[in-house]
Amino acid sequence: MVGSSSHSHHQEEYNSQLDPPPRTAEHHHHHHTHMHQLLLYCAQLISSSDFSAAHRLISFLSAISSPAGDSSDRLVHSFTKALSLRLHHLRRHHPPQTTINTITTPTPTTRCCKDDDTILQKSYLSLNQITPFIRFSQLTANQAILDAIDQSHHHQFIHIIDFDTMHGVQWPPLMQAIAERHPPPSLRLTATGTNPDILRKTGDRLSKFANSLGLKFRFHPILLPNEDNTHDLIDHLSTVVLHPNETLAVNCVLYLHRLLKNRDNLCSLLKKIKTMNPRVVTMAEIESNHNYPSFMSRFGEALKYYAAVFDSLEATLPPNSQERMEVEEVWFGREIADVVAAEGERHERFRSWEMMMIRNGGFEKVSWSSFAISQAKMLLRLHYPSEGYKLVVVDDCFCLGWRNQPLFSVSSWH
Template sequence: MLPSEQFDSTRVQNESKGIQNGDDEWDGTDIGLFGSNTGFFEAQGSAAELGYALSENEIHRQIQDFKEFCNDLYVDVVSPPFQSCDDDEIRTILGISSQSSEQIEVEQEGSYVLMERSFELLRRHGGKRLRSDGEKSNADSQTETTHSRGLMMSTEKIIELATENFIQSMSKSKEISLVRHPYPSSMTLARSADDLKAVQLVHNLLLSAEKVDEKKYERARKLLEECDRMSSSAGTPIQRLVFYFTEALYEKMDRETGSISPRGMGKKILHSLEDLQRTNRFRLSLHKNQPLSQIAQFAGMQTVIEHVAEARKVHVIDLGIRSGLQCTILMQALAARQERHVQHLRITAVGTRSRPTIEKTGRQLMAFAESLNLNFSFHIVMVTDILDLNERLFELDADEAVAVYSAYTLMYMIGQADWLEHIMRVIKSIRPCVMIVTELEANTNSPAFVRRFVEALFFYGVFFDSTAECLKNDERIRKEGESTCFSSSIRDIVAAEESERKIRHVRLNVWRAFFARFGLAEVELGMSSLYQANLVRQGFPSGGSCTLGMNGKCLTIGWKGTPLCTVSAWKFLRDSDV
């Protein structure tokens, strides 16, 4: 276990030729959706392990790029004073609708249960949609509009219709009532030949997943061969989605049968410097062109700013700092504060590996703070095991206002219950004034394979639609990212089981129940946080497709009505004793 250390920029600068880091450009994204985490989660092929060094000139260039990028993104949004709005006004601005939480139950496996489960999943899926500005609430009207414009249906709608088609075909032999099902026949809505082909493609994929679940591998392979024929990594969003889910099913069969197929475990996934560079280019492009990541960062950090408004000394503990871009939002806001001038800002990054990458983030933040004339220090708490983490390592100052920031970090500990329990006890002992949690709104943690498969299909289907729209001017970057980030995440969720499965997501209601055990109470996000979220959304060409909503006191960020991630704020109850 390594002790907490103050970040010494001079020492690191002098030793820069010995620092190993493989990124040839600044990784500007903190989206954290696809398995990149320099903190708790073991990032695949981290740059620190590849043995590449940067020169002092390269470090200087990266710091300058970092400063310029931060200024371009944030100065116009953070600097203007917030103009207060009442609750009704801000909700009108955002187009926010209420969204009730749902209870997810793990069911038994089997064909009959699969159909019942799919009914419930589709019913809940239709009910949880958020309405974006001007969005019609009637699904049929949306489809009519889509066809009148000569466009193909959305990936999400195609999956819905394919699932219905699958259920109907299976129900003929299982005699399941279709009364509860909310969607009309796929033959009625899918009027174009392309739509029908897409529905049939997803239908075959679902049938393949069912056969894999039943361990009818020969039948599954024949169906997957048909999926191969109809899908492509360079086709429509639905064809690309099926292409990568097909690969994941091949790998699952390979794992279970001990065989190696070209599309399964026989596909070599490299972790070279070139792979990392492609991944970083995709993440950076997605961060610049898709609103979700930046909206979450602004809403979360604005909430931190509100909770440290009276503090002279501020200490933020970041559980997964990555590039630290979220910290620049806080830094600019504190530097611009006219009243209650901040004497000192301290940021502590927590990690278990990839120390050189975290140190690189520290250098960039130190340079950025210097450009703002902000009294700033950067600390690293590095432990070899999360269970070694304790509050003494943070060297807390009684005069500091402490906040904890966790973005896409806790989900990587879901598979290790003792890690989650321990980190929550440590945070409770720190007693932060606020804890910000950003997580994906998905349920891919089910031990039931088919449930996990269908949930992941819907979730990534929305993301494929999103990247198709947001990266339409950079198809090469989009294709690279889907073949690395999306592919590896889908493979992990679909093909891996038990302890081998690293990527797990649970919905907000599950986190609520978990946090309640430790005496955490949910705090409503302030109007300024929602205002900032809306400003960021409006700044994107694709902002109209991004949907904001409220789930209780939590901000939900979605794409064309489907929630994809949540930003929530929490405080410990003083009388709690867990």
């Protein structure tokens, strides 16, 4: 995605300024490569049911890695914990004699705990502050919605259906943008979520913000007891009142991958959305395939992906950043545990989503406006000025990557 001659030039320029000398840097590189190979070997031991050898290697990796080391150390620490969790699940009747500190964040089996949910929500807000991932996805989706509004005959009445709105941090910038129009349109936000307190507080906060802008705004919460119950979601969508004189947008930012465990139900949801005749459907997803049926393929893909994520955090944040440590331990630790240790959330690349959207949903891709592209580039330049981040548009898919590794994709459909 993002490999280029400019990247090579920048890398050479960077390498020439390294301190300590290149031989030491080369030693670190070989050390990190060796650590990654040990992780892969440990995963292979677990895959082949050699649990005793896997347990010994996990103990070794746990002893030599740390959440306070460099990006590679922290990555090894997170993946070692996930492998330990997977091994524990497989040896449920014969747990290891020594244990590694268990993940203190929401795992697939503890996510319902209220305290864990609070920790996860706090981590999400930190993630939004210190990385461009969420902000890029949301602001780029917002621009696609604004472009769709501009092309609609019913731009005075806007209705957005937002799947898993969480704290609603995506919407204040869009609300401000439409409030500056003359006359400002009215906005109706139908938002789904699994936590009634967060939904209520989000609605109150957005309503107060809209009032401060003089924007006509209505918030309609949809409480879903189980976020991956597609039939329940479709039933709720059937009760949503649609008006013929409004522009409808459906926002699916980092949501649809949660439904991949039942592809038929996911396709039913896409067809349901299509029948609602939205002007635009915005979608953002992690640009990696963590849904391989083979555990080793899934593990290798995840290791490569999260190595780039941790490297990007290392390059853009202070060494002792508490926010970075929290995001790595909680947010990305949960994701890694899901991919490695459980049948939890899965991700697939844009090409898979493209096939589903076109073949199963009946959607067509919408091209990005030059303004949307310039806005995304400006976001990175102003807030995340690191040469490691790359932006590219391929086949109307907007990708954010770190060096040679694609990380997130955003696309819009109608």
